[in-house]
Amino acid sequence: MFPRPIQTQPRAAQITYQALLPLALIMWLAPLIAVAIFSIKPDVDFTTGNYWGLPSSFEAATNYGKVFFASDMPRYMLNSFLITVPTVIGAVALSCMAGFALGVYRFKSNIWIFFMFVAGNFVPFQILMVPVRDLTLDLGLYNTKTGLVLFHIAFQTGFCTLFMRNFIRQLPFPLIEAARVEGVAEWRIFWYVVLPLMKPALAALAVLIFTFIWNDYFWAVVLTQGPESQPVTAGITSFNAQYRAAYHLMSAGSIVAAIPPVAMFFLMQKHFIAGLTLGAVK
């Protein structure tokens, strides 16, 4: 193990390390902690300049209450869910199939199709912006959640296929061959042999895509406007315009907007990290 386990070091070093950890963490998260503190302060603290002192009263309930009941925030959150969940389902379904095809079968163009997905996934969004916006307008899907979902599914399929294909390559191939010898139809092999083995990959991809899509801002701005279809990342800017200089409310709003992916991460941590670091070890 590297670095040398701290347990083998002198007592003093161990104590220093244990004391240093929380300190380092607080410094690392300081900007965020500041926002969390702001979000429970009352309005008056900001007008009197009491930014860093103790809050004159704890207003967490009032501030968060306002965010939830007196603003468009719940609407934006709902939009975000209605965009994120179908995208996750669509992208995972498409890439499962594509990954299966590229991972199991050998045919000439296999590697080129695979590289098409990989390369497309690296492309800067901006090169797609004008045509995709146009396309969405032509389809009559501008400023709809469907328009956003369809694009997200297509774009995420690149990354997801890369992920799925590499995962399927690691599965024991003799299993599939055995099924073929038994005369099992190919689609049944997919459904009954491969898919059950892919459960960890499915979970990992689902949480990753959920986070990516929830946090998307660029496409939300390009393809939607207004509270009827904008997700929370885009909505927060209008929210902030509405409560300009009301830092306690803006802070509370930001925290609310960040909660779902954070909750997803803490609940599904193992899968999340497994997904992110696939390929980081040989």
Next chain:
Amino acid sequence: MSTTSPAIPATEYEPPRRSWYKRNEIAVTPWLFLAPAIFFFLFYVIFPIFQSFNISLYDWDGLGEARFVGLGNYQELMDDSAFEVSLWNNLKWLVLYLLAIPAGLFIALLLNQTVTGIRLYKSLFFFPFVISQVVVGLVFTWFYDPTFGLLNAFLGVFGLGPVNVLGDPTLATYGIIAAGLWPQTAYCMILYLTGLNAVDPEQVEAARLDGAKGWKMLWYVIVPQLKPATFIAFVVTIIGALRSFDLISIMTNGGPFGQTRVLSFYMFEKALSEYGFRMGYGAAIAVVLFLIMLVFIAYFLWSMYNEEKGAR
């Protein structure tokens, strides 16, 4: 396409009238499975790339008639000082963003211990990556704020005057990059933590017996073993740097005096903002960005291709 997979051998005893699908099952199935993904991807990703190339040759406001101008848009770019600023800023982003890799490795080394509660520490250090860039941008805007920002509160303790990071044309870009490095470092950290987990303990012990320690150990024994993690960290960091848009849009909106623009932001501004809809010009900027990216994409694909050849 050809059938190279071992097909089911015993077909002689089957009745002769098998359907076409049954006879070609192994060759056809992959295409059936691929069809929806390929269709979506071509429609929304691959074709638009070529369309952008085409649009960049026109003068077009997105609604009216498009007028063919050839390379006119590109010629205009050559004399556009805002474009030049954006290009330089992109370079700053690329170079400075790479700091996330050593910084991530450093934190990973710090946390690669087995004391109580270390798992929670690891997740909390990773946590900035999960938050959307929009929120990161807001958080850092307030962090830098000259009147109530934590940064200036901290500087004030040492008697240093308030710095208006985002209001200063020379500092603003660095301020935004620092904000971007926060989640990016967290990402690199998690890659390296996973990599460190897989470092061969026997090699480490052998090196220790040979008297290697500290930096030497890290550089000659550990880092080479972390190569796959470093490759991924490099890929995601480069892509992240060239895609930077959210933070700039939230934190400064390109200002002050347009000094924080990068290509991705400038393109958006030209094509879709109050300055008028110049789709062709925007597309030309996007093409330049794409060509820069293409250098890296080609390198990534080439590395992957070599690996694939080794694998099978």
